[in-house]
Amino acid sequence: MNALENAMIEKARDLLEKGVVKRVVGWERGEFAYDPSPATFESAQSLESFVYNDFCGANLSKYLIKVSKNEGKTAVFLKPCDTYSLNQLIKEHRVDREKIYAIGIECQQKLDHFAIEKIGIDGIREEKYDGDEAVFHCVDGEKRAKKEDVVLLRCLTCKSKKFAIAEDTVVLHEMTESCGDRFEEVRKLSGMTADERFAFWQNELSRCIRCNACRNVCPACTCIKCVFDNPKSGVAAKANDVPFEEQLFHIIRAFHVSGRCTDCGECSRVCPERIPLHLLNRKFILDINENYGEYQAGEESEGKTPLTSYQVTDVEPGDAVRKGEDR
């Protein structure tokens, strides 16, 4: 158990015992060190299974949509980037601000167990960071890896280490922000020929098994009834022989969250097929930034989004596409 986790448990216990909140949303220990899962804690005793380690990548804000419908206040632990999602949800009136007690927590990049597996490390019992390295205590001894090889993609291009919304914080150490260029790959793709791009995306999207995990985890995908759940839509499942369904699913999903996607990276994190979904969303973000001015969804909890506003002088669609070409 680490000091940070302890401090968080203390905070949660205090809030529950004093009756400030009815429940706390956090992470619960799984079977292994690398599979903590989001959970709701309603009593001080239940906090025994509470965990916070470097595998707690899950963004808890989406759970608040449902949980906050219950009576009383709910406390939630949010990493800096997760706070943007909560803000966005409040902006869209999906979560009642009054019923949330947001606690910002320290985050020193989170691990990606797919990436760890890929470099041949398994049987992890415990993990810790040591400078630029991640150290794993595995069943067959200690193993080390460069941090940049095993953290979640989104943690390499950290949005910010500031909390967009928080009543309270639990931060014991200074957080280091990694500031890679998150649009680098989008620009690289844009520089390819249309044929190359088409081949790239066919290769990626054709692996999609339409498990809908990306949609279910997304804090921007909050429609009560999703168009893709309609069995009559003709695109509710996966066709073997034509790419159209994946194309439609991904184009519509990316479009639907454009201007609202906080780039939280959850979609890419959960995709079992490792499809780089962030490259879809970031294209929209880049286009919005370049055509309509820099915009970060979730920075504010009110106001308009780029797609619910306009300027008389906006670029014409044809010119916008041509502009992308010269990039």
Add this chain to the structure above:
Amino acid sequence: MQEVNTENEKFVPNIVAFCCNWCSYAGADLAGSSRLSYPANVKIVRVPCSCRVNPTFVLKAFQRGADGVILCGCHPGDCHYVTGNYYTRRRMALLFSFLDYLGIEKERTRVEWVSAAEGAKFSAVMNDFVRQVTALGENKRISDLRVKEE
């Protein structure tokens, strides 16, 4: 403008044109009553406003065999509903740029502003767009074999 590809000369594309009721649809009417021609393979879908066109409409048109999709609305500032076409402009700028990013030929999509008085423009735009899509050939990248007609 692109050269017409001789190989494609026999190819007749399917074009879907979403036209707003107040300007472009009336523009098409004017083109007709002024005896200006536009290609018969342009299928017009009348919509109350260009901003009625949901991105799914565009994709579904491609799915069902369109080779090109064009949206026509009132000139910015002249929208019957005051601001509808400003939203269209943003949406379609993003959507078309995104389709291009996925490798779907950008020449297959277009937005044009055509007023009720611009019958000649309507006819010219359609002729030009059909020429452009004809040169490109059949839409293979974002179509659905299961629903395509023979």
